[in-house]
Amino acid sequence: MYRFDKTRLDLAREFKANPYGAHSPDLQYLLHLMRRPSPDRPFHCLVVDKDDERWTLAVMEPGTRRPPTLTNHVFTDLAEAEWFVFKLRWRELAGEDLPID
Amino acid sequence: MTVLMGYCDRWSARPGDTVRFMVSCKGANRYEARIVRLKQPSAGPLATPFAPEPVAAACNGSYPARWQPIPIGSFVAVPPHPRISGLASFTVSVRVWPTTPGRGRQALLGTWCEATSSGWGLELDEAGRPTLRIGAGPGRITEVATSVPLRSRRWYHLWATFDDVTGRLFVRQEPLETRGFDPETAAEATLETAVRPAVEAAPLLMAAARAGKADGPSAWGGIRTCYHFNGRLERPRLAAAALDPAAVAALAADLRPAGLAELVVGAWDFSIGIPTETVHDLGPHRLHGTTVNLPTRAVPGSVWDGTVVDWTRDPSHYRAIHFHDDDLVDACWEPDFAFTVPAELRSGVYAAHLSAGDAEFWIPFFVCPPRGVARSPVAFLASTATYTAYLNNRGRFASLATELYQGRLLTLDRIDMLLLEHPEMGLSTYDRHGDGSGVPYSSRHRPVNNFRPTGRHWNFNLDLFIVDWLEHLGGDYDVVTEELLHEEGYELLAPYRVVITGSHPEYDSAEMLDAFEAYLRRGGRLMYMGGNGFYWRIAHHPTRPGVIEVRRAEGGVRAWDAEPGEYHHSFTGEHGGLWRRNGRPPQRLVGVGFISQGFDACSWYRRTAAASDPRVAWMFEGIEGEILGDFGILQGGAAGLEIDAVDPKLGTPPHALVVARSENHSNTYELVAEEVLIPHGATDATINRDIHADITFFETPAGGAVWSTGSIAFAGSLSWNGFDNDICRLTTNVLRRFRDPRPFPWPPR
Numbered sequence: 001m002y003r004f005d006k007t008r009l010d011l012a013r014e015f016k017a018n019p020y021g022a023h024s025p026d027l028q029y030l031l032h033l034m035r036r037p038s039p040d041r042p043f044h045c046l047v048v049d050k051d052d053e054r055w056t057l058a059v060m061e062p063g064t065r066r067p068p069t070l071t072n073h074v075f076t077d078l079a080e081a082e083w084f085v086f087k088l089r090w091r092e093l094a095g096e097d098l099p100i101d
Numbered sequence: 102m103t104v105l106m107g108y109c110d111r112w113s114a115r116p117g118d119t120v121r122f123m124v125s126c127k128g129a130n131r132y133e134a135r136i137v138r139l140k141q142p143s144a145g146p147l148a149t150p151f152a153p154e155p156v157a158a159a160c161n162g163s164y165p166a167r168w169q170p171i172p173i174g175s176f177v178a179v180p181p182h183p184r185i186s187g188l189a190s191f192t193v194s195v196r197v198w199p200t201t202p203g204r205g206r207q208a209l210l211g212t213w214c215e216a217t218s219s220g221w222g223l224e225l226d227e228a229g230r231p232t233l234r235i236g237a238g239p240g241r242i243t244e245v246a247t248s249v250p251l252r253s254r255r256w257y258h259l260w261a262t263f264d265d266v267t268g269r270l271f272v273r274q275e276p277l278e279t280r281g282f283d284p285e286t287a288a289e290a291t292l293e294t295a296v297r298p299a300v301e302a303a304p305l306l307m308a309a310a311r312a313g314k315a316d317g318p319s320a321w322g323g324i325r326t327c328y329h330f331n332g333r334l335e336r337p338r339l340a341a342a343a344l345d346p347a348a349v350a351a352l353a354a355d356l357r358p359a360g361l362a363e364l365v366v367g368a369w370d371f372s373i374g375i376p377t378e379t380v381h382d383l384g385p386h387r388l389h390g391t392t393v394n395l396p397t398r399a400v401p402g403s404v405w406d407g408t409v410v411d412w413t414r415d416p417s418h419y420r421a422i423h424f425h426d427d428d429l430v431d432a433c434w435e436p437d438f439a440f441t442v443p444a445e446l447r448s449g450v451y452a453a454h455l456s457a458g459d460a461e462f463w464i465p466f467f468v469c470p471p472r473g474v475a476r477s478p479v480a481f482l483a484s485t486a487t488y489t490a491y492l493n494n495r496g497r498f499a500s501l502a503t504e505l506y507q508g509r510l511l512t513l514d515r516i517d518m519l520l521l522e523h524p525e526m527g528l529s530t531y532d533r534h535g536d537g538s539g540v541p542y543s544s545r546h547r548p549v550n551n552f553r554p555t556g557r558h559w560n561f562n563l564d565l566f567i568v569d570w571l572e573h574l575g576g577d578y579d580v581v582t583e584e585l586l587h588e589e590g591y592e593l594l595a596p597y598r599v600v601i602t603g604s605h606p607e608y609d610s611a612e613m614l615d616a617f618e619a620y621l622r623r624g625g626r627l628m629y630m631g632g633n634g635f636y637w638r639i640a641h642h643p644t645r646p647g648v649i650e651v652r653r654a655e656g657g658v659r660a661w662d663a664e665p666g667e668y669h670h671s672f673t674g675e676h677g678g679l680w681r682r683n684g685r686p687p688q689r690l691v692g693v694g695f696i697s698q699g700f701d702a703c704s705w706y707r708r709t710a711a712a713s714d715p716r717v718a719w720m721f722e723g724i725e726g727e728i729l730g731d732f733g734i735l736q737g738g739a740a741g742l743e744i745d746a747v748d749p750k751l752g753t754p755p756h757a758l759v760v761a762r763s764e765n766h767s768n769t770y771e772l773v774a775e776e777v778l779i780p781h782g783a784t785d786a787t788i789n790r791d792i793h794a795d796i797t798f799f800e801t802p803a804g805g806a807v808w809s810t811g812s813i814a815f816a817g818s819l820s821w822n823g824f825d826n827d828i829c830r831l832t833t834n835v836l837r838r839f840r841d842p843r844p845f846p847w848p849p850r
Contacts, residue, residue, distance in 0.1 A: 020509060020702035020736065022767045022787050031508075037501040045498075048514035051555055052145025052734075055512060062500045067518040081510060 002029040006094035012086070013100065019082035034089040039063065044085045049074065055081060103128035103460040105166075106519060106526075106548035108432065109453065112466050112485055112647065113582040116444040120466050122453050123434035125548070126166035132457035135161050136440055139450040139465065141569035141820075142562045143555045147734050149569050149820050151554070153454065156446070160438040166457060169435065171525040171547065172320040174329035175396035175428035176309035177369075177380050179388050180322070181302040184341070184366050185212065189265035189297075191366075192340040193223050193233075194353045195307075196277065196403045197259050198333035198421065200536035202229025202251045208310035208328040209259070210337055212303040215327050216313025218242050219299035223261050223272070224310075224328065225251060233261035233272040235298040245270040245292035252285070256335075256403040258353060264343035268294045271343070277403050305367070305388070307334055308396070308424035318433040321393040329426035331536040335402045336420060339366040339384075356383045372416035375399050376643050376672050380422075395430040395542050395648070397423040399671035401664075410666050413674040418666075425534040429527035430648060431546040442468055448476060448579040450483070450568055452554065462516065463553035465561065467580050472589070475596030478840050479578040481571060482594075484603035486583040486613070486639055488561050489649050492549040493520055494529040496660055508701030508769035512557070520550040530651050531660040539661030541671075545647040558735055558817065564603040566734070566816035567630055571601075573824050574833065587612050587641055591619035599839040604631035604816045605743065608639045608651065611675065614685055621690075624803035626839035630832075632794065632813040633695040633743035635687035638677050640670035652677025656775040658698065679775065681751060689752030692797040693745035693811045697786060699770035703741025703814040705731035706761035706796060714758055716849055717798055719838045721760075723830050729761050729796075730828045735817030739828050741766070744794035745811035756849045757799035763812065766792055796831075804844025808835045 011027045023031065037043075039062050046055040047068060055075050058068035075081040090098040107124035114120050126132045137153035144151070179185070195210055202225055211222030211234075218236040226232045229250035236242040251257055256277040263270055273289035303311070304322060312327035319325065338352045342364045351358035356368045368384040375398045380390040392398070399412045402421035412419040440453070452465040467483050470476045497503050498521060503511050520526055527547055528540045545552075552561050571578045578601075585593050587610050594600050594616060606629075614635065621627060636657070642648035653659040654668035657679045670677050680686060687694040706729040712721055730739025740763030747753040766786035776791065777784055786792040794811040801807065810832075818828040 020767070022765065028768045032505065035501050035505040037505065039500075041501075043501040043504070043511075045504075045511040045513060047518075048512055048556070051143050051514075052147075060498070060511075065521055065524050067521050068513070078509070085510060 002033065004030065004033060004093045009100060012090065012098055015086055016083050016100065019079050034086070034093070037062065044088070046075070046081055057081060057084065103458040104519065105132060105455055105457045105460040105462045107455055107462055107464050108546065108548050109464050109466055110546070112545060113469055113584050114442045114466055115469050115471055116442050116446065119439050119441045121436040121439045122464055123169070123432065124164070124437040124455060125169040125434060126457055127168040129166050129457035131163050132166050132455055133163050134438055135454045137452055137454050139452055139554050139565060139568065140572045142558065142565035144558065144734055153452070153554070156451065158440055160440045164437050169432070170317045171429065171432045172315070172318055172325070173394065173429045173525040173527060174309060174326060174426045175392065175394040175424045176326060176329065177307035177390045177392055177422070178321045179305040179367070179390035181304050182386065182388055184386050184388070185305050186300060186302045188341055188366065190263060190341065190343045191221070192260065192262045192342060192344040192349060192352065194258070194260040194336070194338040194349055195223065196256060196335040197251065198254065198256050198403070199225060199229065199251050199331065200253055200538065201331040202253055203227070204331070206328045207330040208306065208308065209330055209334065210305070210307045211310065212305055214303065214311040214313065216311070219301060220303055221263065221298045222310055223259060225330070231259045231272050231274045233263065233270050235263060235270065235296055237296055237299045241296050243270065243292065243294040243296040245272055245290045247272055247274055247288040247290045249274065249288040260349050260353065262343035263298070265297060269343070270294060305390070307337055318435070320431070320433055321391070330424050331426055331534070333400060333402070333421040333423045335371060337367070337369045340364045341366050370420060371398070371422045372420040375412060375416065375419065376674070392422065394428040395544070396425065396428055397541060397671070399667065399669055401666040405666055407665065411669050411676070413669065423538060425536060425538070427524070427528060427535050429547055430542070430544045430645065432548065450565065450580055463555065465552055465554070467582050469581050469585060470579050473592065473596065475579060477577045477579045478598040479601065479836070480581050480594065480597040480599070481567065481578050481601045482586065482603065483580055483582045484560065484564065484606040486587070486608040486610070486649060487603070487606055488552055489543050489545050489647065490530045490608045490639070490651060491560055492529050492543055492545060492552060493526050494531045494551060495520055496532045506700070506769065508699065508767065514556050516550050516553065516556060526550070533661050539653060539663060541650050541652055543649055544645070560603070560605055563605070563813065563816055566819055567601065567603065570819040570824070570829065570832065573820070574836070583613060584646065586616050590616040594620040594625060597625070598842065599626045599628060599836060601628045602630050602634065604813045606631060606634040607636045608649065609635050609680065610639050610641055614680070614690065617690060621801045621805050621807065622803060624801070624805040624844060626805050627691065627807045628835060628839060629691040629807065629809040630816060632745050632811055633698070634745070635680055635690055636695050638675065638680050638683050640672040640675055642672055654678030655682055658695070658773050681775065686751040687745070688748050691807050691809045692753050692757045692799055693747050693795050693809045694751055695773055696744060696746040696776070697766070697770045697772055697792040698743040699767055699786070700742060701736070701769045702767050703733060703736040703738030704763055704765045705729060705738050706740050706763045706794065708761050709759055711758040712760040717758060717760055720798065720831065720834050722834055724827045726827055729831065730815070730818045732821045732826065733814060733818035734821065735814040739815045739818035740794040740812045742813035745809065746791065746793055747795045747797055754799045757797050759795045759797050761796040763794035800845040800847055800849045802847050804847065806839065806845045808839070
């Protein structure tokens with residue numbers, strides 16, 4: 001069974017360099033772990049501020065009929081948003097911040 | 102905050118036709134409405150600037166805002182009748198298959214009115230226990246319930262009696278399940294009361310109760326409803342006496358029980374008229390009813406044992422109707438304004454743009470040329486069937502699963518959020534009902550969040566990239582719709598030399614495929630401009646335009662799977678599911694068929710050796726590079742999202758030429774489910790060589806031809822760099838040759 005390994009900073013670097021597109025098998029495993037749906041765990045999404053130009057990070061409840069709750073984090077680049085959320089999830093798994101900006 | 106939404110009564114309008122617009126708005130006193138022509142999507146700084154073209158129209162202007170609720174939830178209504186209102190003593194009997202017992206009070210059958218606390222009703226109470234309730238007004242209500250809640254997805258026979266002489270209320274439940282190893286026992290309860298139900302001319306409702314008179318839109322009879330039931334009902338019976346158990350058994354078993362003929366008030370058989378919205382009473386008074394908000398018919402009933410899987414062969418196995426508190430076929434709003442299409446208005450994609458304060462809403466429609474008339478040799482065929490299937494796709498917002506299979510964060514905008522704030526907007530065929538059952542019906546007669554030129558680039562919005570390209574070429578095209586294609590068949594396409602599809606024409610009726618085939622057999626030219634086309638079989642409602650059905654049977658990439666015995670459409674009786682499982686794979690029609698999907702990044706095509714074949718020399722004029730489409734507004738490439746490949750086994754013609762093939766797809770691109778018979782793990786594009794999009798061309802025997810892009814994302818590359826790119830050149834070359842009346846040589850050489 002694949003397990004999270006907080007020493008695998010190479011996977012974080014790989015994701016930062018290329019959040020979309022083909023990934024190494026280990027990075028793909030890690031992303032599956034981070035994106036595993038749960039009926040009781042809120043998840044992040046992006047709310048469009050301006051079509052194809054600006055987005056605000058938000059949090060949704062699974063299965064909810066309520067709109068997402070907006071955060072204060074605004075992005076003009078989707079890849080930056082992906083990296084930001086990746087770091088949040090890494091911290092959740094590792095119990096500590098990812099030592100890469 | 103202002104809330105603004107609306108819909109129109111027709112998507113396909115011809116000169117002289119009137120389109121009526123229904124609008125609901127709160128948080129503002131007035132809203133503005135403008136008719137515009139749509140020439141491109143709103144797609145950000147890399148795309149053609151979004152510039153809807155104003156249309157002079159008498160209806161343009163300011164309107165008073167009003168809020169129109171949506172009467173959601175299905176039920177059966179039997180109009181008031183003296184035999185119903187005249188009941189003193191009575192017996193009610195019905196078979197029940199509840200799906201959400203314990204999730205609030207749910208009405209099964211009766212005349213109960215919550216507003217007046219009057220009438221009678223057989224219900225499930227908050228705990229899911231069968232209950233008989235009678236009332237003669239506020240404070241004069243009596244009810245009796247068994248002590249045993251029903252269990253979900255199990256059949257029961259429920260019956261109840263009221264004796265007007267003794268005041269005795271009685272209710273009983275009898276489990277009908279004969280398989281499994283957790284048997285239940287019957288339960289019953291009795292109560293005596295001085296209350297007698299009020300006598301009034303009231304409709305008999307099944308699967309809902311009256312809440313009172315509607316003060317806005319009503320789905321039926323000017324009433325509001327409440328306590329909607331989730332689950333199946335079968336064999337509802339009503340008799341004008343408090344029957345003993347033996348008589349109840351006879352009543353429940355037989356439509357014309359011996360010795361009870363004079364007592365039977367109603368005996369409804371849901372297996373009659375399954376394609377319709379009529380519910381037939383075979384009792385002596387013929388108290389026929391109507392289904393409201395399209396509950397699901399053609400579902401197995403209590404006697405279904407797997408020996409019959411096609412309801413048309415033996416409807417007696419299909420005597421049930423499945424009701425949902427979130428069924429919706431028509432919001433039933435009053436129109437606010439109307440637009441009559443002027444004779445001189447050019448064919449195209451149009452919309453009513455609504456605005457109020459900081460809120461806006463779009464209600465698109467299509468202006469088609471007069472029947473039988475082509476104003477251009479080129480027709481863009483709007484994928485209205487697919488748009489309908491996706492309307493109000495709520496599942497996309499439900500969980501992290503969307504991010505998991507798409508490989509990127511979920512995005513949504515303010516209009517998407519309307520769907521979360523207003524669940525009464527209803528569901529798509531990509532959703533499950535609140536009770537977990539799949540949604541097989543979709544209707545356009547309601548406000549929707551995802552049929553607009555803004556927001557997520559998908560279906561209609563994405564197809565506007567193709568319109569953008571046609572506008573760039575001078576705007577010489579007509580717009581026709583799949584709705585018309587289903588109704589008019591080949592006749593709709595006949596006047597055109599070239600028919601151009603949308604980016605994702607996924608849903609087709611048999612009539613639509615027949616029309617395409619007839620068109621191609623007569624020399625027509627088809628540009629299939631997308632991916633995952635011609636995939637699911639659908640049926641159209643026999644009397645309601647704009648209402649479709651899809652049964653997600655057996656295989657395919659699907660958000661839910663049809664349950665056993667539910668593979669046949671209720672509208673037509675046809676076997677549903679994938680067209681490839683119904684003998685007409687897309688590869689046979691357009692050379693390619695769905696092979697994979699992924700939503701994180703798009704890729705490019707590489708020219709093949711076949712691109713040098715003299716048969717397609719015209720296709721690559723002015724194109725030098727080997728790589729095609731390594732750019733695009735949709736995730737950076739022309740090949741992606743949902744992609745198609747050739748497969749000779751499934752019908753790709755042997756003379757078809759794959760002139761370019763995509764490569765470098767990511768891990769999220771998985772082989773479609775129908776290609777994975779034995780799970781083996783090597784199913785993503787980084788390891789599986791079967792995953793690619795194929796740009797494919799072949800000639801047809803009467804001088805026609807087909808050209809397929811095999812990729813939804815393709816359209817998003819057309820306008821790249823101000824249309825100065827090889828994808829645009831390639832596609833324009835194809836259109837130019839397809840417009841040319843010279844027949845394609847046959848046999849190909």
